[in-house]
Amino acid sequence: MAKQLQARMLLSGDEAVALAALNAGVLLGTGYPGTPSTEILEAFGALGGKAQWAPNEKVALEVGLGAAFGGARALVTMKHVGVNVAADVLFTAAYTGVTGGLILVSADDPGMASSQNEQDNRHYARAAGVIMLEPADSQQAYDFTGAGFAISEQFGLPVILRMTTRVCHSKSIVEQKPLPQPAAAPSFQRDIPARVMIPAHARPAHRRLRDKLAQVAAYAESCAQTLVEPRGKALGIITSGITAMHVRDAAPEASVLQLGVSYPLPLNAIREFVASVERCLVIEEGDPILVTELLAAGLKVEGKSERFRFGELNVDRVRRIIARDESEEAPAPRGKPPMLCEGCSHRPVFETLRDLNCIVAGDIGCYTLGVLPPFSAMDTCVCMGASITVGLGLRHVLPEAEARRVVSVIGDSTFMHSGLTGLAEMVYNPPATGHVVMILDNGTTAMTGQQEHPGTGRDLRHEPTHKINFEEVCRAMGLKQVVTVDPLAGDGALATTVSAALASGELAVIVARRPCILAAPKIRQYDKAAAEKLLARNAACSAAVTE
Amino acid sequence: MSEQNVINVVIAGLGGQGVVKASDILADAAFRAGLDVKKSEIHGMSQRGGSVASDVRFGPKVNSPMITRGEADCLIVVAPDQVEVNRHVLKAGGVLVSPEALANIPGKLPAKSINIALLGVLSTHLDLPVGIWEDAIKANLAEKHHKLNLAAFAQGRAVMQG
Numbered sequence: 001m002a003k004q005l006q007a008r009m010l011l012s013g014d015e016a017v018a019l020a021a022l023n024a025g026v027l028l029g030t031g032y033p034g035t036p037s038t039e040i041l042e043a044f045g046a047l048g049g050k051a052q053w054a055p056n057e058k059v060a061l062e063v064g065l066g067a068a069f070g071g072a073r074a075l076v077t078m079k080h081v082g083v084n085v086a087a088d089v090l091f092t093a094a095y096t097g098v099t100g101g102l103i104l105v106s107a108d109d110p111g112m113a114s115s116q117n118e119q120d121n122r123h124y125a126r127a128a129g130v131i132m133l134e135p136a137d138s139q140q141a142y143d144f145t146g147a148g149f150a151i152s153e154q155f156g157l158p159v160i161l162r163m164t165t166r167v168c169h170s171k172s173i174v175e176q177k178p179l180p181q182p183a184a185a186p187s188f189q190r191d192i193p194a195r196v197m198i199p200a201h202a203r204p205a206h207r208r209l210r211d212k213l214a215q216v217a218a219y220a221e222s223c224a225q226t227l228v229e230p231r232g233k234a235l236g237i238i239t240s241g242i243t244a245m246h247v248r249d250a251a252p253e254a255s256v257l258q259l260g261v262s263y264p265l266p267l268n269a270i271r272e273f274v275a276s277v278e279r280c281l282v283i284e285e286g287d288p289i290l291v292t293e294l295l296a297a298g299l300k301v302e303g304k305s306e307r308f309r310f311g312e313l314n315v316d317r318v319r320r321i322i323a324r325d326e327s328e329e330a331p332a333p334r335g336k337p338p339m340l341c342e343g344c345s346h347r348p349v350f351e352t353l354r355d356l357n358c359i360v361a362g363d364i365g366c367y368t369l370g371v372l373p374p375f376s377a378m379d380t381c382v383c384m385g386a387s388i389t390v391g392l393g394l395r396h397v398l399p400e401a402e403a404r405r406v407v408s409v410i411g412d413s414t415f416m417h418s419g420l421t422g423l424a425e426m427v428y429n430p431p432a433t434g435h436v437v438m439i440l441d442n443g444t445t446a447m448t449g450q451q452e453h454p455g456t457g458r459d460l461r462h463e464p465t466h467k468i469n470f471e472e473v474c475r476a477m478g479l480k481q482v483v484t485v486d487p488l489a490g491d492g493a494l495a496t497t498v499s500a501a502l503a504s505g506e507l508a509v510i511v512a513r514r515p516c517i518l519a520a521p522k523i524r525q526y527d528k529a530a531a532e533k534l535l536a537r538n539a540a541c542s543a544a545v546t547e
Numbered sequence: 548m549s550e551q552n553v554i555n556v557v558i559a560g561l562g563g564q565g566v567v568k569a570s571d572i573l574a575d576a577a578f579r580a581g582l583d584v585k586k587s588e589i590h591g592m593s594q595r596g597g598s599v600a601s602d603v604r605f606g607p608k609v610n611s612p613m614i615t616r617g618e619a620d621c622l623i624v625v626a627p628d629q630v631e632v633n634r635h636v637l638k639a640g641g642v643l644v645s646p647e648a649l650a651n652i653p654g655k656l657p658a659k660s661i662n663i664a665l666l667g668v669l670s671t672h673l674d675l676p677v678g679i680w681e682d683a684i685k686a687n688l689a690e691k692h693h694k695l696n697l698a699a700f701a702q703g704r705a706v707m708q709g
Binding site: 249 | 575578596632
């Protein structure tokens with residue numbers, strides 16, 4: 001990203017958001033790694049922006065909201081399921097509003113290239129009552145991010161910039177245009193009725209929110225993000241996000257209305273567009289949200305059939321929707337599935353759990369691949385942190401012989417994200433048979449591309465910071481049995497430790513610690529650089545003392 | 548295709564084979580030639596050795612970043628066992644470039660440069676100047692790898708011209 005001064009660049013959607021955030025004067029970028037959003041903050045940091053990883057998405061959005069209360073522009077990034085974690089903040093942030101511009105990037109994953117569900121986060125804009133912008137390529141990712149901060153400040157509302165895997169990870173050309181309205185300097189302006197959401201303040205705040213949304217809808221009627229492309233009169237297509245690009249290829253003769261502001265909707269502009277064509281189709285990836293709202297508004301539009309709710313759309317599927325072609329689609333040939341790396345420290349863990357016939361409550365990360373042969377050693381995987389708590393639920397109800405086989409397996413980054421409350425539950429409501437939690441600590445957020453977290457002792461830029469010690473945390477929370485093993489030691493200690501913990505009938509945490517084989521060389525470099533820096537500082541100090 | 552003269556190239560293989568790197572170089576070459584370019588791949592799990600395929604589209608104006616099944620002008624496959632999995636993307640008469648093409652090249656080819664050698668083969672089917680290809684290779688690889696990969700690229704080109 002050293003190319004920041006060039007006028008014309010080939011950037012991913014993620015990089016384009018980062019560049020626009022920098023040019024918009026964003027003072028703080030925060031988030032939690034999650035495919036396909038991870039590269040945004042990495043790029044923002046590489047460009048010189050203040051970027052940091054939060055322990056989880058709720059924390060990130062709260063920190064971002066605080067920055068926006070202080071009058072600064074803030075960027076908060078996460079994958080679609082991260083918004084579930086941050087939803088508690090989001091719904092009330094819509095009431096409080098913001099002073100500095102606040103953009104929450106929701107990177108959705110239709111087709112589930114790397115996710116546990118394909119939830120459509122366009123629902124969140126409607127449910128919480130916040131503005132949603134949907135770019136279709138990197139240029140729009142740049143433009144909409146820049147405009148998003150100005151819009152957020154103009155209406156005093158958070159903006160969700162909804163991207164999808166194909167927008168985040170595709171590269172296309174970006175021309176750096178000057179952005180509207182520079183950032184103001186941060187300062188604290190007390191506004192108690194707006195920011196302290198006791199019921200007496202929240203009741204008028206809800207009404208204020210609905211008024212603001214009506215103003216945004218009026219603005220969206222003619223704003224630069226509402227893109228009307230009149231062509232033929234026979235067919236008009238209303239669409240948003242990446243689908244707009246497929247539409248332009250699939251039906252070059254059709255008129256197109258791309259809703260860059262996909263909430264709240266510019267109903268007059270839409271009504272005018274519908275009236276301008278003989279047949280009007282709504283083509284949207286994911287759930288039938290737009291079509292439902294337009295039909296409810298009494299507009300004469302058609303949607304897609306149910307089969308196109310599932311997976312990504314593409315040019316071929318858009319052609320089918322237009323042609324009402326309901327014939328079976330050829331299934332994509334199955335490629336080679338991913339697997340745990342040769343030499344990965346998770347391998348012996350899942351061999352052990354398989355050999356001990358454990359019931360394994362799993363979690364989100366590389367180690368979810370423990371479900372595949374030759375391990376087949378995972379029985380549940382639902383959401384971040386659920387390994388500990390789903391394991392506890394199983395322990396509470398299963399017959400004793402089965403309950404004693406239950407083990408929860410959680411990665412280091414996931415443990416920091418949402419494992420601590422699960423541990424609190426475990427010591428507070430211990431199952432009769434005890435429970436065994438394994439923290440698979442490979443020293444990095446491996447799955448998303450080796451990001452740091454509060455347990456690594458390094459910040460987003462891999463510079464040293466405070467390191468949270470898992471064993472100390474577990475003991476402080478009241479766990480008596482806390483054992484650390486090296487899963488690759490090959491001395492049988494792993495199997496012995498797990499067997500002993502299971503047999504004890506007590507609560508136990510086993511930390512299986514060994515750096516990720518892909519990250520280990522980099523971790524050694526970071527450690528070496530940190531040691532050299534420390535040495536240099538010490539030398540400077542003693543020189544100063546000598547003087 | 549709606550837009551005239553858009554070239555569609557799919558590059559496929561397994562995680563760790565430099566599929567994404569090769570598509571970065573191709574996209575950069577087209578970009579340097581002043582064309583509109585879009586490039587798309589799913590790479591969430593690619594580091595774990597799974598299948599990876601990257602779509603590169605370039606021409607005067609590109610809309611969708613994805614290549615429709617049966618509409619690729621060229622298909623590069625870095626892993627021989629991934630040819631059949633990806634063949635469906637090629638249009639009738641499309642060009643398939645696989646490591647088989649490199650069977651008789653003169654000199655030794657390092658395994659890590661097969662992706663670049665295949666780009667060399669591909670380059671003979673496309674209308675992009677060699678100097679632009681070389682600039683794109685240099686811009687996308689660390690300096691210490693330039694010599695080796697420029698040589699691999701030339702070896703790939705020589706296969707078709709020799």
